Amino acid sequence: MKKLTEHLSSLHFCLWLLVVLIGWFTWAVVLATATGHSETFRQMNNHLLRNWLSISREGSSLIRFWFFGLCAATTALGINLIFCSWNKILKMTARRMNRSAMLMLLIHIVFGLVILGHFGSLVMGFRLSNVRLQQGESFAFGNGYRIIADQIHFTDDPAVLSKPLKAMRSGEFSFASNYVQVSVYRNDRFLKSGKLFFLKPFVLDGIQFTLRNFTPPVSKGTIGKTVPHTTPSAGTVLFISANPVKNFVFGLFPLMIIGITIYLILTWKQPGHLQHASTAAGGNTQ
Amino acid sequence: MQLLLFSYLTIACFSASLFFLYKKRFAAEKYCAAGGCLFCGLILVILMTAKGNLPVFGDFESSMCVTGVLGILVLFCSPRQNAGTTARGWAYGFILVLLLLSLYYPKVPSPDEHNHQYIWVIFFHGFRRIALAAMLFSSCFYIQYRKNRRRGVPASMFSHQGRNYLLAAAICFLVSEYAGMIWCQNGWGDFWHWSNAFFQSTLVLLYLMAAFHIPGRNGNFDRARSLIGSLSGVFFLTMMMIRSLI
Numbered sequence: 001m002k003k004l005t006e007h008l009s010s011l012h013f014c015l016w017l018l019v020v021l022i023g024w025f026t027w028a029v030v031l032a033t034a035t036g037h038s039e040t041f042r043q044m045n046n047h048l049l050r051n052w053l054s055i056s057r058e059g060s061s062l063i064r065f066w067f068f069g070l071c072a073a074t075t076a077l078g079i080n081l082i083f084c085s086w087n088k089i090l091k092m093t094a095r096r097m098n099r100s101a102m103l104m105l106l107i108h109i110v111f112g113l114v115i116l117g118h119f120g121s122l123v124m125g126f127r128l129s130n131v132r133l134q135q136g137e138s139f140a141f142g143n144g145y146r147i148i149a150d151q152i153h154f155t156d157d158p159a160v161l162s163k164p165l166k167a168m169r170s171g172e173f174s175f176a177s178n179y180v181q182v183s184v185y186r187n188d189r190f191l192k193s194g195k196l197f198f199l200k201p202f203v204l205d206g207i208q209f210t211l212r213n214f215t216p217p218v219s220k221g222t223i224g225k226t227v228p229h230t231t232p233s234a235g236t237v238l239f240i241s242a243n244p245v246k247n248f249v250f251g252l253f254p255l256m257i258i259g260i261t262i263y264l265i266l267t268w269k270q271p272g273h274l275q276h277a278s279t280a281a282g283g284n285t286q
Numbered sequence: 287m288q289l290l291l292f293s294y295l296t297i298a299c300f301s302a303s304l305f306f307l308y309k310k311r312f313a314a315e316k317y318c319a320a321g322g323c324l325f326c327g328l329i330l331v332i333l334m335t336a337k338g339n340l341p342v343f344g345d346f347e348s349s350m351c352v353t354g355v356l357g358i359l360v361l362f363c364s365p366r367q368n369a370g371t372t373a374r375g376w377a378y379g380f381i382l383v384l385l386l387l388s389l390y391y392p393k394v395p396s397p398d399e400h401n402h403q404y405i406w407v408i409f410f411h412g413f414r415r416i417a418l419a420a421m422l423f424s425s426c427f428y429i430q431y432r433k434n435r436r437r438g439v440p441a442s443m444f445s446h447q448g449r450n451y452l453l454a455a456a457i458c459f460l461v462s463e464y465a466g467m468i469w470c471q472n473g474w475g476d477f478w479h480w481s482n483a484f485f486q487s488t489l490v491l492l493y494l495m496a497a498f499h500i501p502g503r504n505g506n507f508d509r510a511r512s513l514i515g516s517l518s519g520v521f522f523l524t525m526m527m528i529r530s531l532i
Contacts, residue, residue, distance in 0.1 A: 011499055011502075012501055015499050015500060018492055019496065021492050022489060022492045022496065025485050025488050025492065029485045029489070032485060041480040041481060042480075044480045045474070045480055045481075121478070127475070127476070165400070166399065168400045169400065170400050170403065175400060175401075175404075198473070199404055199472045199473050200472065208471075210472070210475035239474065241475040241476060246471065249467075250467070250468075253467065254464065257460045257461060260457055264450065264453045264457065270442065270443055270446040
């Protein structure tokens with residue numbers, strides 16, 4: 001039992017797992033470059049894990065295998081993190097009682113929590129992708145919520161909308177002047193209205209409404225829905241999501257960075273015994 | 287034309303630095319390196335004024351940005367005179383590789399994409415460039431350490447300095463990742479996305495983690511640690527080049 005504990009908390013085990021993960025992610029780069037699989041990864045982004053597992057078909061079995069392999073390796077790394085923190089770093093901290101050892105322990109704990117937060121974002125909350133709305137249209141979703149696109153304000157040349165987002169230049173697409181004015185209702189009771197800009201989402205009750213794109217204007221009647229205006233305006237694509245662990249991860253991540261920075265400052269100078277060994281060997285260190 | 291001229295002048299200055307380093311004319315080496323940084327800085331200023339934002343996006347401007355940061359690190363943070371000549375030599379080598387690569391890219395400011403004024407996008411790209419420069423600088427120390435070790439000269443100072451700059455690179459990389467998370471959250475509605483870019487970033491992060499988790503202090507593990515440290519800059523540079531190609 002002691003041998004197993006030793007193994008689980010060893011740096012050797014950690015290193016092997018990291019090597020496995022490097023191989024695993026290299027494989028993912030190859031998979032994501034292949035056309036068919038990149039679509040499967042896109043599906044993963046649009047759905048929570050449970051939904052993705054239920055909708056994905058045989059075509060994605062390789063990605064499923066990759067994903068479960070990733071989960072297994074990450075779980076093993078988590079076990080190693082817990083054992084190592086308990087058996088080694090904590091003991092080292094208690095023995096030396098120095099700040100750098102305490103910081104190392106803290107950094108490892110925060111890192112573990114950040115990874116847990118990432119996993120949490122795969123299973124908690126909800127995601128509604130590709131919510132396409134024309135001006136005046138509404139979309140109903142969980143627990144009696146409804147969003148109405150009151151106004152789709154697009155001032156640039158709609159021809160730019162045929163381009164992918166990455167190809168849009170700042171001269172042809174204005175960040176500040178294009179927006180979607182929305183109102184949110186719950187059980188037909190008005191809650192709040194707000195404007196959605198690119199990279200400036202609207203958040204209400206923990207639900208984030210993100211403007212993903214505008215769509216080219218469609219003439220009245222062509223989409224088979226009644227639109228209460230006569231001039232064709234651009235449409236919009238929204239992403240509606242709720243992620244309960246978002247603030248947890250966004251709060252912990254800078255803590256981890258600050259922790260590593262302080263650790264680096266504290267340990268910048270070489271330990272005395274190593275410095276002595278280095279200088280005793282002679283001045284010529286070229 | 288102006289950018290091409292300054293590019294050649296930067297190459298000439300850093301080549302002269304390398305030459306004077308091996309001739310042990312350290313004062314001349316230092317002045318030439320300062321000249322190289324100056325010309326590199328001029329290129330960045332021209333790009334910045336032409337485009338109106340930081341030159342950290344396109345291939346040409348980002349390689350000039352990394353060159354500039356690495357040049358400054360060599361000037362102000364490397365051991366001087368006769369100490370650490372291998373480290374400085376490799377740093378000039380990396381700078382020249384970056385400059386030669388930049389010659390193949392169109393010497394114009396990168397296209398002004400619609401999100402290039404967004405602060406988190408600037409942070410994301412900017413800190414990545416600084417991380418790459420710090421990683422390349424760290425590699426130089428590890429290479430020096432390996433060379434000294436082979437000669438039987440214990441110089442753990444270089445290994446420790448390599449570790450310091452690798453850790454500094456990891457911090458810059460994490461800041462870049464954090465900026466990327468905010469960008470992703472506000473642009474796509476979630477703070478991470480399964481994509482090629484994400485996989486490549488994770489690979490760099492895992493590589494750094496592996497470099498910091500090599501057990502033991504002696505023998506093979508020490509060699510492995512210094513080898514992984516030596517290759518860290520090249521690994522990250524390769525990742526960034528693959529990313530710009532895909």
